[in-house]
Amino acid sequence: MPRPLTLRFTNPNTGQVHQIKADVVEKLKAEGPEAKETFRHDVNDDKVDLYVDDTGRSRYSTDRHMFHLQIDKSQLSPEEAEALAAAMQSASPNAIELKRDTRFNAVTVRSDLQIEKKDVLGKVFQATRNLGSGAQPLYLNEAGVFSIDGQAPASLADTQQALFRAAESADALPDGTDIFTHSNASLLTKRQVIDQLEAFQTDLAQSGLDRREQAQARASAATLLTDMVASLGNTGAEGQLKKDAFGQLQSLVSHETVGGLKESMIFNLLRIQTGLGPIESMQVDVLRNQIAPATPPYDKWFKDGKTEVNMSLAAGHGEGFYEGITEFLTKRGFKVTEEGGGESWFSSGKPRILTLKKEGPNGEERTFNIHMRNFDGDSFKEINDKKFDIIGYMGHSNLGGNTRNSVENAPSATGEDKLIFLGLCSGKDNVDRVRKAFPEAQLMTTFNSSYFRKKPIPGGGSQFYEGEDAKALTELVNGIMGEQDWSEINANVRDKALGFAHDKTRGNYITPLNARMNARFRDADSDGKADLHDKHFNLDVATVRSEPSGSFEADPIVDAPDTPLNGDIPHLAAGFANTIDLYNPTFRNFHKKGRVLADGYFHGTASDPVVQFETSKVDGETAYLMKVNSAYRHLGEEALRALTMVEYNRHLVNTEPSYPIKDPVKRELLGLITGGASLVYDSGWRDDAVFSAMVKHYNLPEGLKWEHLSQLIEDEKHDYTGSERMADKWLGKMDADTKAELKAKLGPAVG
Incomplete structure (x- = not known):
């Protein structure tokens, strides 16, 4: 027989205190920070089911337990039923208490309230104000259930649709606003949203939906969990709830297999990182490396004792870039080891090879080879050639046209283990195009204009002789030879490559480390919204x-x-x-x-x-x-x-x-x-x-x-x-x- 316990609860609207008996149906030990419920309810049994978390601790044990309690509806007076429902909806963690020995104290309610209120307590859905638009309504009730029609979702598909619309609505809010603060959700409502999302994901895994539908559902859940974390403080009951929401979100990230969705989840954690507690913030720093790698892919380039790095470099037309770049590099330690076809457009396509030998971080000799050719709308011509570690271009941008044409003319490739260097004006405006074409490559390019100088040459005309991109490439080469991380490479480029026209604090080069800067110019899910303020990833x-x-x-x-x-x-x-x-x-x-x-x-x-x-x-x-x-x-x-x-x-x-x-x-x-x-x-x-x-x-x-x-x-x-x-x-x-x-x-x- 279930053992009866005394529940004491306060009607937050009237202040009246009530006490009733509740039966303990099941007691579970919580193994982690978030209890995994196996409880089930029966909406036709005339019982009110409460899932309560025993936050008390014995001095002899640190175990945490979950209790499934049932209350016989027949013993509730109308006043008690109203008070219990109000207590469930209260933001106070002490609204409901177990009267037991002193080892136990306040409890946090975990309830299938949206069903119990309707089918046992006789309450309706009680949707709050419309959070959506006239054409796309959205409701969140006090029990943490989203709905698109003011009624509790009747199926998993209905729940999925409601969560999708909720995530889209969250995404449409002004920067810095979360949907739960916007809807004035109580702390208990937030608790129940987290429970609903957890239960939804469990049901989703067993639903038989195709992979893309499941991935979209995970994307919606991640958006709402991120907004949930952003809505909560770091202390007291809010702090504990925040840890629970963060834990669920972190689990989503760790198990995500869709690359773009995983990147979106991680970036949106970076977006709210300043509001996290110290432990959660450190965990986000670990995740950051997956979308903003700290170093070029040295582990691949120097694998198994390899000491040679090869770069394919296209020199732009006009300004004598081909010969000018050669002169610039030879003054900085490179030697022409193969002459190649020269600058003439009628010469052979054989590249000129410039080689630099330099001591590596462990005293070993390392070699950096630049295979330079004339640009012909083909910066990425050798992106799929395993011989090359770095693919580069240096020259005019043609208002972005040279990169655009190069992407369109490029062979199919993911860019795995490659670094792309684009030295030209305003490379930022093609960041999305390049990253979508070669999603696994790292990219270094410019933010604003890149300046260079020319000198007169015999026979008339002028020729490039030095410039910011050439200096930036030099610092990149030196950094690679010494296995510097992106932070150090960034600092050297900023201090040694930039002219007076650029902000020395921000610099003028975007590298993989600059997650927020890259997100300004990315639209990974192709919904027309820049990733910097896109909270909801769309699979379709x-x-x-x-x-x-x-x-x-x-x-x-x-x-x-x-x-x-x-x-x-x-x-x-x-x-x-x-x-x-x-x-x-x-x-x-x-x-x-x-x-x-x-x-x-x-x-x-x-x-x-x-x-x-x-x-x-x-x-x-x-x-x-x-x-x-x-x-x-x-x-x-x-x-x-x-x-x-x-x-x-x-x-x-x-x-x-x-x-x-x-x-x-x-x-x-x-x-x-x-x-x-x-x-x-x-x-x-x-x-x-x-x-x-x-x-x-x-x-x-x-x-x-x-x-x-x-x-x-x-x-x-x-x-x-x-x-x-x-x-x-x-x-x-x-x-x-x-x-x-x-x-x-x-x-x-x-x-």
Whole structure:
């Protein structure tokens, strides 16, 4: 027969204390920090089931026990039933106590409350306020159950759908806000959310769902657990609950087999690390190495006594890079050991080999060989060649086009055990493209412009002779030969390779160690939202078919789907906006240097902008969040990039007090010039058609001709991404009627 115990509980609403008898059905020893429940309930037995944690300790034992208690509904008066339900929902850990000998004290309730309240105590779901949107409602009740319709989920599939929507809602909250604080969840509700998630994962493993569905469910659970950890303090009852949530999340991470999802889980732990306790913070530091390795892959490169490192380096065209890099390196200890085909494009494809011999960390001689060839849209030509440890490029970026073309021309490879070095301007804007192409490679590239110097050469012309990328490569080589970690390599590059134009605190090179910096420019799940503020990893995104952009016709989505749209093109458009933002002289007084962050889609109509920006705070810094109107999801990359620049300029005009151009006509022309620069430097060939469609979309005068703007951009040597001076030049090419129409539409100068 079960042994009766006395339960004492307080109605937190009235302060009235009650005592009733409860039967002990089962007592379990908790082996770890989180008890594994084997309890089961029967909603038709007229019993109220409570799972309570004995937090007391005997001086002779440190064992922790869980009790399954049952209360006969027939012995509860209406007042007692109401008080018990209220006590279960209370945030106080002392709301329910066991009256036993002094070895035992307060207990924490663990209950299948969402079922007991409805079927035993006669309570309904009692959903709290709608946490979602009108089109996608979401409810969290006091028992820790998420629902999309205000009713308790009836199946595992219903629970999975509710958790997915909850994770998406959490992801949509402003940076630094978690869904549990947002919903004013009590401590007990949080406790029960954790229990629900644990039970859900147990059921999920036995569900028979396919692997991707199970992985998506784990992703949703991880998002909610991360928000749970962020919502809790580190002391008292909150601290214990936080440890439980962290333990469950850590278990998810350790068992995760989907690479991108695991990286997302770890990064989101890094995002909240400052709020963790010391032990949990150290555990996150251990996990960090999986997404931000502390060193290049030395364990592979120098395996079994290997002492030679080989690098494939493509030298860019123009500026005499091929011979200039050779001279630079030979002055720093390298020797030409094989001459190769030379700089002429008509020479053989045989590379020039430059060799450096240097003492390793253990006194052994090590060799570093650079196999240099002329670039031909093929930086990654040898990414799948086991001979090479490092794949590199040094030269002009062509506003990101050289890397883009190289990825498109590259052989299929994962990049396993490879390091990629891209020495060019603003390499950050292709970080996502390169990492998606070669997910197992480490990457080192630039954040902003990279400067170099030229010298005159006999016969006329000029040639590269030194530059920041060449100096950075030298420090990288020295670091590799001495097996330095990325922290030391970073410091040496910052101190010895950078010119006066760069911030010496941040530096100008992104390495694998810079997890947060990389996350600004990654969109690992292709949902159109930068990883830096993407809390929910999506295993599946809805396919978006882009079309030739001869016109911009809206196709609004009537019923907003739960599945996010593919956001590869919006993410690319945001990356290019960062490039233009960097080079445009008009933006220099206030641009945030890489702070344009893709933020997915919004479900708008034909009357809404194609792209909308919001100035916000992300990771503690000002950011411009960019959302694309899903009604224009079919626009191709060339059109969306150009439109993004027009809308970005308009956002700056409307929000930046220091925007320098006061004439509204010139302001609008500047936006069109930045969009035109995108068309000139993208890989599309429909520039005239796209520009004409853009002019029509904004209801601007037909006299704005692509032939005038494109020639203006191509002739410009400095301000080719737009400036007030270029706007004046363009006005000089316009006829009087077009100027008059612009002035009539946009108004007179302001300020």
